[in-house]
Each structure stands twice: as structure tokens, then as C-alpha cells.
Amino acid sequence: MTERGGRVLIGRTAELAELTGALDRAAAGGAAVVLVSGDAGVGKTHLVSALTAAARERDCAVLVGQCAELGESMPYLPLADALWTASRGTGPEAEGVRAALESRPVLRRLLPDGEGSPDAASELGQQQLFGAVLGLLGELGARTEGRDRPVLLVLEDLHWADRSTRHLLTFLSRVLSRERVCLVGTYRSDDLHRRHPLRPVVAELLRLPTVTGIEVRPFGPAETAEYLAGLAGGGAPVTAATVERVHRRSEGNAFYAAELYSAESTGEELPAGLADLLLSRVERLSDGAQRVVRVAAVAGRRIDDELVRRAAGLDEAAVGEALREVVSHQLLVPAGTGYTFRHALLREAVYADLLPGERTRLHADFARLLGPDVPPGGRRGSAAELAHHSLAAHDLPTAFAASVRAGREAERLGAPDEAFEHYDRALELWETVPDPEGASGTDRMGLALDTVRTSGRAGEQRRAISRLRRLLELADPADVVLGARIRDRLAEYLSDIDEDDESQRMARAAVAMLPPDPPRPERAAALSTYARTLLYNDEHGEMPAVAEEAVELARATGATGAEASLLVTLGVFRESREADPDVVEVFARARDLALEGGRQVVALRAAFHHARAKFDRGDLAGATAAADEAVKWTMDAGLGWSTYGIVLRCLRYLIHYTSGDWAEANRLAGEFAVRVARTPEAQVSAYALFTEVAQGDPAARERLRWIEPLWARDAFLNYVAHGLAAELALWDGDPGAAIEHVERTLRESVYNAEVPVVRVAAIGLWAHAERAARARAAGDEAAVRAAVEAGDDLLARARRAATTTADGWPRAWLGVEGRAWLARAEAERRRLDGVLDVDLWREAVDLFTYGDPDGGFVYEVARSRWRLAEALTGHGDRDAAAEQWRRAVAAAERLGAAPLLAALRDLGARARLDSGRAAAPAPAGPFGALTAREREVLKLVAEGRNNKEIAAALFISPKTASVHVSNILAKLNVSGRTQAAALAVREGL
Structure with a gap:
């Protein structure tokens, strides 16, 4: 088939149709992700190029980025590549990208000329960048001026992707749902060895409903013939012998075939191996051109023109002539201000062919040339490149210093995984370099703590805990400030993995190591952490004193983040013990304080509790305004998928659900109702169940199926999902299943002594009341007693949670919704008695x-x-x-x-x-003579109800029920209730 633009696309009709179908789904408002795999040189890029050409003809926004073989040293390279290339163009598309980047500083930092303030490092994280990327794609793909303009984002060569790019790919694949975005990634399947880091990522993503895989297979003989004919153009026809030989030697690989055919045209006999084939083409170049290719191979996949000129050791005229020769032979192709290899395999073959000493010297040359660019203000990625080249050149002092700088740059870019790798490498080199403290600007313990911090930010809490415990053994016992810092951080990470008892012990120890005098911000931070551990586990009533001391100390030492966090903790504590409306303003003050100090994560926590406190007090209008404002600046900051960013968005959904604005609730649910692969996504997705279950949407069952494998892993997910699954079972008429969900919630949830148990108990009492009613109808008194006993236990739990905190304190504040659910539970308990x-x-x-x-x-x-x-x-x-x-x-x-x-x-x-309703038409058949009321009575007869039970169900007297039954038997001409019931069942009544 002919590709748009006149190029020929051979043997890929089905693959291109699947890709364009994904693009169509994106245009229709359903995001699509496609992973394109195949051997190196098989034609993945050519296929995707056909898709990008088609997308541009459809006026799609097209972003294309490529990974490079730089290991883990340059985070988010393909994203930066795509944004940089798109923003450098002309026309509306480039203007849109530039405008989107202008409003998202976290993405601008990725660009080669981007600048990241060191002050931003403490608050910048992957979630910010991920949220900003999601927002940018959503903005570019938004419906504007009455027309659809979907986004096509292509990430090529993912087998070289750094860890942060792999995380970004995973995030987008899971989260993209209704955005007009088509994400296409390509990777070499033959590179994915058993331990390749992309292998488990691909396996996980291909299980997601929105992700499909396309394998680009080698050509068959006929396709190879057509391909070679296209390469020959208007020249002599390709003979059958040539086709057979090329196909056999290339094994259908398009790139191999092209290279083999090119070699055939010169009459050269080449070895079968690809490396020999590629190197033979390099060997045809002049000495100067070969020198340039070897230098380019050491530089990497993307080659800076000026660096190559300087590293080649040739004068400017000679380098210019050599580059023209290389480009004319299509070994290098122009790309922006530099060049790229026509195929990455060519670069690999040339690099592998270098002598060890030659390779080391060239790496040393690049390290020397890159050196001036490394200090602040240098181009992005230069420190990582310098570290890479210096290490390969065995220049350990330079590699050490560059690794530290690269780690700091990665932190500014929100790439904690890469920062960890750089810092960890620097730690490994610490003993091998002179004056490491002078080169790094910190001592060894400080660098180790940097490594721990980035490990924790990367989600590797257990690794961080392991390292902190090791640091406790290595730390100088006399350095109490350092010892307290280590224990404080260890307490935080232990809390993250639910090791609450040890977390509290560590936090207490950190406080004990720092005396009140002199006042220190470290003690304020330690007290803040300790106060949070006491929030739900305060056996000795320490919370008020600890929190008050911590606030005073934080103010005295200027520890803004600790003060704001403590205000939130103190507010939550007071709320459980006092019916104090002023606590709402405590959360507002904490939010404002955190924002003033640039502590966005703390501000998110405070903003959530501010909106939540209004919600709990029944101020739905105020809660809506607070949640809307908080979500807006959360999304603007790129933190929409951080922990409290998600909670805030879910709270906003619940407020609209509660107030009855279900159109808005469903719209909001559509933003985060993702297919489930991990616990955080399951938590978010579960919220959509509220309206889905209430509206009888079949999607509820599918969503519960997605979530079910993760129910037992998270207490909050267990509470939300099981509770709504119980309601769904009740609407289905299955109280037994509902009771099982309620029992699992109470058995597995940490909320079984907290306020949320009141709602669960009310749903459980509803289910037991239904079961008791059925048992009475069947005359099963034992089952009735069992239901009543279970109901009594549930009501006791609800009353206890409504009046007493988990640690035994009287509960002064329940919240308007909690009080209403308790009343519901009391009423359902009376239904258990048939009242x-x-x-x-x-x-x-x-x-x-x-x-x-x-x-x-x-x-x-x-x-x-x-x-x-x-x-x-x-x-x-x-x-x-x-x-x-x-x-x-x-x-x-x-x-x-x-x-x-x-x-x-x-x-x-x-x-x-x-x-007031019109009567339903009388059915045909044997029941045509029955009145509507008689048909209702017959249905109850078929269920086995006696006259008294029929009377109760239809709100009539038993005597009237008896008359109806007699009339039914006469009209149906049956001898008794059993025959009438059998007839009703047979006729489907």
C-alpha cells in the first residue's frame, strides 16, 4: 500500500489499521495506548511514521520523542525530545505546545534550555510532573471551536527508556481514559532479555483494557520482493535470485534487507552478521569520515554538531567535508542542530568495533569538552553526560562530582529514581576520590541522606528504611541532631508501610534526643512527626501537650512546614473530642501558612481537611467552594495525582454526589475512573461506584471485577468497595452476598471502631432485615433469631463508634452524615423485628x-x-x-x-x-381475567406467602387477602394454592 506523502508501506495493512483505529478512538473521546514491538530494523519506525503522517493530515497534534542509550542517566528524555521538537515548530500546533509549556514550569525544566531553581527541589516530585504531562495532553486534545483535535504521542525505542520514562509510560497507560490521546510506544522485542527492566512493565501494561500490543513481523518473500522493487525505483528490475538471496540473509528484516540490497548493488560480498554488514558500509568512507562516525558513536544516539567537530580532532573544513560524506551515505541524518544515526544498530556496531584504548580516549575527550557546561546554567543533561563519559574514561573524580550534580538536576526534574542512581554511584566512588566533601559540597552522611530521600520519593520505602537503619549504626552517637534526623525520617517511612508501633518508637526517640534548649527546627520536625503518630494511638494522652509544644517551637525556629502540619494534626485531634466549629478555620490557617512557605504537600493535606470539615458539618455550598478552589490550584501545580491531590478530587466528587448534582459527579468520576492495575488506582476508581451502583449502571459490576483482586491490600479500598458491593447485592435481591461484604469490611478494615463503621452497620442491618423477612415467610424461626443477633451486634458497633473514639475517649463530634446513618441503623434494626x-x-x-x-x-x-x-x-x-x-x-x-x-x-x-399512573395492560393467557391486585396476590402466593403475609406485603387486611385468593382460584379453575402457584411459575408471573 502507498503511505501518505508518496512513501510505500508494505505488508503492514493490518498493523496500520489497528493504529489508525486507536487514533479514531482517541478522536471519539476514548484514550488508546498501543505498544509496537519487533526486532531491530523490522520496520517499527516506518510503520509509526505512516501513522504520524496520517495524524497530521487529520490535523492531530503530533508529539514524537525518542529514547537514547544512556542508561538511567537522563530522565524523561523522550518526553523532553517530543516537547522540544514540537515547541520549535511553526503554526497553531507549536503555539499550543508553547502555551501549554508556559503554564507548566515543571515541564519547561525538561527542555534543553530549561532552568530549575534549586529551591524547588524539596517540593518537586514525580507526581507534579506526571500531573503536568496529563494536563498538557488533555489541554492539547480538548475539543476547541467545535472540532476534535486528538493528540498522538509517540515514544520510540522504549527499550532504552530510563526508569522515570518507564514510570511515566505506566502512569499514562493506567490513567488516560477519556482524554483525546493516542499514546504509541515502540521497543525492540529482541532486546528484552529476561532481566530487562522494560520486560515486566510491558507484561503489566498489556493486561490493561486500554492497552493493545502490535508485533511488527518480518516480511514474507513476496513482501521482500515488493520492498526491494521499491528501493530499486526506476532502475533495473530486481531479479528473483536477488530477492531470494536478500530475503534469506535478511530473514525478512526490512533494515537488513535494505543494507544487503545496497551491498549487492556494489558487488561486495558481505558477512551475514549485521555488525559486519554495517561496518562494511562505514569502511567505504574516507578516513576523516570514519573518524567522525567513530566519534559520533561515542557521543551517543543524538550527536551535537559542535562537540563532534571538536572531539574529532580535525579542522573545521575537514570535519565539514567528512560530515557531508557521512550524511550522503545516509549513515548519519540531520536532526535539529545535530545528527542522529540512521539506525541505532549502526551506532552500536561502530561503538563495539572501537579498540578499548580508543574508546576510553574518546570518552575522555567528551568529558573534557562537556566540563565547562556542567555548572549551574549549563544545558540540561550535561552533568549526566559528563558522569557517563568520565566513568567510561576512568576519570573517577570527575565522574563523582558530575554524579552528585546529575543527582541534584534529576531531583529538580522530579526524577527521584535517576537521582538515587546518581547519588548511589557517587557514594560508591566516595573512597576513591580526593576531597569528596569539597567536590560534592556535603559530607558522606549528607549524601547518604540525599540517597535515602530520593529512594523514599521514588516509592522505595523499604529500601530507604534499610539504609536508614544502616546509617543509625554508622552515625556518630555524639551527633544528636543527626541521630534525631535519621530517626525522624525512619519514623515517617515506617508509618508509610504501616509499621505504626515501631514508627512511634522512632519518633519518640528522635524527640528525646533533642533537648528543648537550644530551640531547634529539627526538634520541631521530630515533634510534628511524633504528634502524627499519636493521632490514633495515644494511650497516655500525650497529644495536646506534644502538639502545643511543637507549634510553639516551630514558630520560634521558623519551621513553617512543621507548624502547618502540626496545626492540621491538632485540628483533627480536637475535632474527635470537641464539637468546635472553629476547627474549620484552623485547617484554613494551616493551608494558608503552608502555601506561604511553599510547602504544597502540607497545604494539600490542610486543604483537604478544610473542605472535609465543612462537608461533615453539612455546609455543602461551602464545601463545594473549598474543594473546587483546592482542586484548581492542585491541578495547576501538577499535583492532581499526589496522595492528597487524589483525595481532594474524590472529596469534590462526593460533595456533588451528596448534593444531588449527579451530572457533575459523573463528569468528575469520568476524569479518574481508571482501569485498575495497582492499589492507588483502585482507590480512585472505587469512588465512581457511588453513582454507578445508585443508578444501576452495569459498569459497576465491571469496576468491582477490576478492583476485587486488590480489596484485601488496602483498608480504605476495602471499606469503600465492599460497602458499595453490599448495596449492589441488596438491589439485586441477594442479602446473603451483602452480608458477606459487610462482614469482610468489619473483619479486614481498620475502620471497624471509627465513624465509617456506622454506615457499614446500617447497610448490614438492611441486609439482615431482608433475610429475617424471608425467614419469617418460610417459617424459619432459627434463621430469624440469627439475623436478629447479628443485627444487635452491628447496632452495638455503630453506637459504640458514634459515641467513643478508638482510644476510648468520648466522641463529642459525629458529623451530620454520621448522625443520619446512625438513625438509619436504628430504623433498620426495628425492621429486623418486622416493625x-x-x-x-x-x-x-x-x-x-x-x-x-x-x-x-x-x-x-x-x-x-x-x-x-x-x-x-x-x-x-x-x-x-x-x-x-x-x-x-x-x-x-x-x-x-x-x-x-x-x-x-x-x-x-x-x-x-x-x-395517578395509568393501569398496566392486562396480560394475555390464563391471567387475562385477573385484576391487577389479584395478579399481585398471585405472585405472593407463588412465593409461598400465607394470607397474613400477603396482607402485610400489600397493606391490606388478612380477610381481604383471603377473598382475593378465593377469586383467583375460581378464575384460574384450580383446586388450591399449590396449583395456582405452579401455574404462575410456569407462565412466568
Whole structure:
């Protein structure tokens, strides 16, 4: 087939169709990820080039970046490559990229001329950069001026990807959902040996529903013939013998075939190995040109023109002539201000052919030339390159200093993995270099702590813990400040992996090592950490004194971050013991203080609690405003996928869900309802279940299937997912399954003594009430007693959590929603006894309104009105029941809450509350003579109900039920209830 632009694309029709299909899905609003694999030279780049050409013809935004064989030394290289190239162009696309970069400083730092302030290092992390990338892609792919303009992002040669790029690829593959983005990555499958770091990444990603893989296979004989004919152009036709020989020797590899055919045209006999083939082409060059190619091979995949000129040792005219010769033979091709090898294998072959001494000398030349660029202000990546070349040249002092600088540069770029690698290499070289402290600007312990810090930021907490424990053994016992710092950090990391007891011991030890005088910011930080460990484990009541001392010390020493964090901790502590509305302002003050001090992560925590506290007090308008503001600056800062960034976004969703704005809630859920691969994604995805379960969306079952393998790994995920799975089971009419979900939640969750247990208990009581009703209908008194006993236990748990904190203190503040759920639990417990208590259900309705008769928790008000209408009907107050029923129906219809609406319709039909509705047409067949009420009675007869139970279900007297049964038997001409029931079952009634 002919590719756009006149080039020929052979034998790739199916692969290109799959790629363009992914692009179509992106254009339609569903992100797509495609991993293109194949042997080196098989044609992956040619295939992807056809896709990029097609994308540009469709007016897509196209970003193309390539990895380089620089190990782990230059983080995010393909992303930087793509952004730099796109921003250097002309037209609307380049303008859009430049505008997107201008608003995202964290991405501008990636560019070759980007500058990162050292002050930003403490707050810059991978989540910021990842969030910024996601925001940039979403912005470029947004629907503008009534037209779709999807984004095609191509990352080539992922087998050379650095660790940060692999993490970025994983992140985007998991998170991209409804963005108009098509992400295509290419990699060499023959390079992925068993221990290759990309191998497990590919295996994991290909399990995701949004990710597909395309393997580019070698040509068949006919395709090789067509390919060679295209290479020959208008020249002499390619003979069958040539095709057979080239195909056999190339094994269908397009690049091999092209090189072999080129060699055939000169009559040269070349060896079968690719390295020999490539080197034979290099050997045809002049000495000066060969020198340039060898220098370029040492420089790397992307070659700086000026560096090559200087390292080649030739005068400018000779280098210029040599470069023209190399380019004319298509060994190097121009790329921006420099060159790239036509194929990476060519560079590898040339590099491998260098003599050891020659290779070392060339690396030393590049290290010498790069040296002036390394200090601050040098081009991005120069320190990493210098470290690479110096190490290869055995210049250990230079490699050491450059590794430290490269680590700091990687930290500024939010690449903690690469920073760790650089710092770790520097630590390995510490003993081999003179004056390492002077070269690095720190002592060995400081560099070791830098290594630990980057390890922790990279998510390797256990590695950080291991190193900190080793540092405790090595630290000078007389240096109490250092000892406290190590223990403070160790306490933080231990808390991250839920080693709470040891975390608290370490935090306590850190505080004990630092006396109050003289005042130190390190003691403020240690007290802050210790206070957080006491928040939920304070056996001796130390929290108030510790927190107050810590705040005073933080203010005295200027430890802004510690002060803001302590204000949040103190606010949460006070909230559990005091019904104090002023605590909302404590969180606001902590947020503002953290923002003023540039401590964004602490500000996120404070902003979450500020919005959450308003939400807990029923101030839905205030909570909405607080959450919207916090989410906006969170996203602007690129922290939307940080821990508290996710929590804030989920809280904003819950606020809209509660207030009944389900259109907005569903829109927000669509932003983070990702397919699940890891626990954090499962936590986020679980929130979409709230509306999906309530609206009867089939997607809820699929989402639960995604999440289920991870339920047991995380307490919060266990609480949310199991609770909503229980509700789904109840709407399905399966109280047994619902009870299993509730029991697992209480058994496996850390919340079984906290306020969240109240909601779980209410759902469990609903399930036990349903089970008890069925047991009564079947005459199974033992099952009824079991349900009542289980219900009593659940209610006791709910009451205990509502009145007492986990550490035994009286709970002064429950929150408006907590009080409403407790009322729901009390009402459901009475249903266990077969009693529909009007007063209890009216209390539940009132509490869920949050004091606003037309507002509050709209869905739960409607669910409570359903039960209140049922209770009022049972007590003979049909007018009041009809009013509650109509208001519940109106809310369910507005929300699209299909399961609740079906339950309300059923109640309305049984209790004759829906008198305004048109009667359903009479069915054909044997039941045509029955009235609507008689059909309702027959259904209950088929379920095995006696007259008393039928009367209770339909809110009629037992005598009226008996009359209906007699009429049914006569009209159906059957002798008894058993035959009537059999007929109903057979006819599907």
C-alpha cells in the first residue's frame, strides 16, 4: 500500500489499521495506548511514521520523542525530545505546545534550555510532573471551536527508556481514559532479555483494557520482493535470485534487507552478521569520515554538531567535508542542530568495533569538552553526560562530582529514581576520590541522606528504611541532631508501610534526643512527626501537650512546614473530642501558612481537611467552594495525582454526589475512573461506584471485577468497595452476598471502631432485615433469631463508634452524615423485628436533609422517604405515605436512581400510592381475567406467602387477602394454592 506523502508501506495493512483505529478512538473521546514491538530494523519506525503522517493530515497534534542509550542517566528524555521538537515548530500546533509549556514550569525544566531553581527541589516530585504531562495532553486534545483535535504521542525505542520514562509510560497507560490521546510506544522485542527492566512493565501494561500490543513481523518473500522493487525505483528490475538471496540473509528484516540490497548493488560480498554488514558500509568512507562516525558513536544516539567537530580532532573544513560524506551515505541524518544515526544498530556496531584504548580516549575527550557546561546554567543533561563519559574514561573524580550534580538536576526534574542512581554511584566512588566533601559540597552522611530521600520519593520505602537503619549504626552517637534526623525520617517511612508501633518508637526517640534548649527546627520536625503518630494511638494522652509544644517551637525556629502540619494534626485531634466549629478555620490557617512557605504537600493535606470539615458539618455550598478552589490550584501545580491531590478530587466528587448534582459527579468520576492495575488506582476508581451502583449502571459490576483482586491490600479500598458491593447485592435481591461484604469490611478494615463503621452497620442491618423477612415467610424461626443477633451486634458497633473514639475517649463530634446513618441503623434494626417504625424513619429523613428540607444528602433522603412511606402505609396513613412516596419518586427520577425508583414503583403498586399512573395492560393467557391486585396476590402466593403475609406485603387486611385468593382460584379453575402457584411459575408471573 502507498503511505501518505508518496512513501510505500508494505505488508503492514493490518498493523496500520489497528493504529489508525486507536487514533479514531482517541478522536471519539476514548484514550488508546498501543505498544509496537519487533526486532531491530523490522520496520517499527516506518510503520509509526505512516501513522504520524496520517495524524497530521487529520490535523492531530503530533508529539514524537525518542529514547537514547544512556542508561538511567537522563530522565524523561523522550518526553523532553517530543516537547522540544514540537515547541520549535511553526503554526497553531507549536503555539499550543508553547502555551501549554508556559503554564507548566515543571515541564519547561525538561527542555534543553530549561532552568530549575534549586529551591524547588524539596517540593518537586514525580507526581507534579506526571500531573503536568496529563494536563498538557488533555489541554492539547480538548475539543476547541467545535472540532476534535486528538493528540498522538509517540515514544520510540522504549527499550532504552530510563526508569522515570518507564514510570511515566505506566502512569499514562493506567490513567488516560477519556482524554483525546493516542499514546504509541515502540521497543525492540529482541532486546528484552529476561532481566530487562522494560520486560515486566510491558507484561503489566498489556493486561490493561486500554492497552493493545502490535508485533511488527518480518516480511514474507513476496513482501521482500515488493520492498526491494521499491528501493530499486526506476532502475533495473530486481531479479528473483536477488530477492531470494536478500530475503534469506535478511530473514525478512526490512533494515537488513535494505543494507544487503545496497551491498549487492556494489558487488561486495558481505558477512551475514549485521555488525559486519554495517561496518562494511562505514569502511567505504574516507578516513576523516570514519573518524567522525567513530566519534559520533561515542557521543551517543543524538550527536551535537559542535562537540563532534571538536572531539574529532580535525579542522573545521575537514570535519565539514567528512560530515557531508557521512550524511550522503545516509549513515548519519540531520536532526535539529545535530545528527542522529540512521539506525541505532549502526551506532552500536561502530561503538563495539572501537579498540578499548580508543574508546576510553574518546570518552575522555567528551568529558573534557562537556566540563565547562556542567555548572549551574549549563544545558540540561550535561552533568549526566559528563558522569557517563568520565566513568567510561576512568576519570573517577570527575565522574563523582558530575554524579552528585546529575543527582541534584534529576531531583529538580522530579526524577527521584535517576537521582538515587546518581547519588548511589557517587557514594560508591566516595573512597576513591580526593576531597569528596569539597567536590560534592556535603559530607558522606549528607549524601547518604540525599540517597535515602530520593529512594523514599521514588516509592522505595523499604529500601530507604534499610539504609536508614544502616546509617543509625554508622552515625556518630555524639551527633544528636543527626541521630534525631535519621530517626525522624525512619519514623515517617515506617508509618508509610504501616509499621505504626515501631514508627512511634522512632519518633519518640528522635524527640528525646533533642533537648528543648537550644530551640531547634529539627526538634520541631521530630515533634510534628511524633504528634502524627499519636493521632490514633495515644494511650497516655500525650497529644495536646506534644502538639502545643511543637507549634510553639516551630514558630520560634521558623519551621513553617512543621507548624502547618502540626496545626492540621491538632485540628483533627480536637475535632474527635470537641464539637468546635472553629476547627474549620484552623485547617484554613494551616493551608494558608503552608502555601506561604511553599510547602504544597502540607497545604494539600490542610486543604483537604478544610473542605472535609465543612462537608461533615453539612455546609455543602461551602464545601463545594473549598474543594473546587483546592482542586484548581492542585491541578495547576501538577499535583492532581499526589496522595492528597487524589483525595481532594474524590472529596469534590462526593460533595456533588451528596448534593444531588449527579451530572457533575459523573463528569468528575469520568476524569479518574481508571482501569485498575495497582492499589492507588483502585482507590480512585472505587469512588465512581457511588453513582454507578445508585443508578444501576452495569459498569459497576465491571469496576468491582477490576478492583476485587486488590480489596484485601488496602483498608480504605476495602471499606469503600465492599460497602458499595453490599448495596449492589441488596438491589439485586441477594442479602446473603451483602452480608458477606459487610462482614469482610468489619473483619479486614481498620475502620471497624471509627465513624465509617456506622454506615457499614446500617447497610448490614438492611441486609439482615431482608433475610429475617424471608425467614419469617418460610417459617424459619432459627434463621430469624440469627439475623436478629447479628443485627444487635452491628447496632452495638455503630453506637459504640458514634459515641467513643478508638482510644476510648468520648466522641463529642459525629458529623451530620454520621448522625443520619446512625438513625438509619436504628430504623433498620426495628425492621429486623418486622416493625416499620414511623418515628425512626422520619428522624432518618430529617437528619439526612442537613436542616434543608429541599437539600441535604438528596439520595439518602429519598431512600429514607421510601421506608417512611412504607411505614406510614402500614400504619394506615395513606395520605402522608403518598406525599413521602411522591417526593422520593421525584428525587429518584431526577437522579436517575433506577434501583430505588423500581423499589418505589413496587411499593406504589402494592400500596396503591401511584393512583395517578395509568393501569398496566392486562396480560394475555390464563391471567387475562385477573385484576391487577389479584395478579399481585398471585405472585405472593407463588412465593409461598400465607394470607397474613400477603396482607402485610400489600397493606391490606388478612380477610381481604383471603377473598382475593378465593377469586383467583375460581378464575384460574384450580383446586388450591399449590396449583395456582405452579401455574404462575410456569407462565412466568
